Amino acid sequence: NAGVTQTPKFRILKIGQSMTLQCAQDMNHNYMYWYRQDPGMGLKLIYYSVGAGITDKGEVPNGYNVSRSTTEDFPLRLELAAPSQTSVYFCASSYRGAYEQYFGPGTRLTVT
Amino acid sequence: EDKVVQSPLSLVVHEGDTVTLNCSYEVTNFRSLLWYKQEKKAPTFLFMLTSSGIEKKSGRLSSILDKKELFSILNITATQTGDSAVYLCAVLQGGSEKLVFGKGTKLTVNP
Numbered sequence: 501n502a503g504v505t506q507t508p509k510f511r512i513l514k515i516g517q518s519m520t521l522q523c524a525q526d527m528n529h530n531y532m533y534w535y536r537q538d539p540g541m542g543l544k545l546i547y548y549s550v551g552a553g554i555t556d557k558g559e560v561p562n563g564y565n566v567s568r569s570t571t572e573d574f575p576l577r578l579e580l581a582a583p584s585q586t587s588v589y590f591c592a593s594s595y596r597g598a599y600e601q602y603f604g605p606g607t608r609l610t611v612t
Numbered sequence: 613e614d615k616v617v618q619s620p621l622s623l624v625v626h627e628g629d630t631v632t633l634n635c636s637y638e639v640t641n642f643r644s645l646l647w648y649k650q651e652k653k654a655p656t657f658l659f660m661l662t663s664s665g666i667e668k669k670s671g672r673l674s675s676i677l678d679k680k681e682l683f684s685i686l687n688i689t690a691t692q693t694g695d696s697a698v699y700l701c702a703v704l705q706g707g708s709e710k711l712v713f714g715k716g717t718k719l720t721v722n723p
Contacts (some may be wrong), residue, residue, distance in 0.1 A: 590655075
């Protein structure tokens with residue numbers, strides 16, 4: 501099993517550009533999550549999903565969108581990138597809920 | 613506002629020392645408290661604590677929760693350089709899939 505995979509590993513965006521961060525898991529997990537982690541800070545939940553077709557907002561959803569058309573994939577869309585979105589983005593998945601999350605390796609995004 | 617506060621924010625010790633990391637919380641509808649270790653990349657799960665006074669142990673690491681005083685501690689005995697990492701505390705709220713994280717404690721273990 502590959503576990504949770506994220507692409508790309510690094511990306512530099514210009515202000516106003518858009519991009520999609522990809523996340524996939526091969527563990528047949530129902531729950532998937534997107535977090536961002538700013539330097540010296542803990543993780544903040546952006547969006548999460550409890551199953552295909554179901555998504556909900558987390559703590560910091562503004563400026564982001566998600567979709568969950570399959571169990572395996574949970575892409576995160578950034579529209580009109582802003583410098584405040586410079587961060588490391590982690591995707592996670594779990595079978596039974598938030599307390600058993602497996603994290604992906606992260607995507608480091610810089611917006612300039 | 614829900615919050616999780618960890619202390620100290622950073623700590624430098626020598627191999628063999630014992631360390632105690634602290635996590636206090638103020639969240640509505642507390643369900644569980646989790647500890648993660650984050651080395652260079654993604655966090656990895658260490659412990660989940662739901663009941664007061666019951667110690668969870670894994671090798672040289674142990675943790676306990678006090679639901680009356682709203683805090684948890686993570687102890688690491690006989691520290692090794694491989695324990696160097698950021699240790700994150702997070703609280704899971706009941707009826708929710710949302711984890712509220714603290715800022716973490718950066719532990720550096722010198723040889």
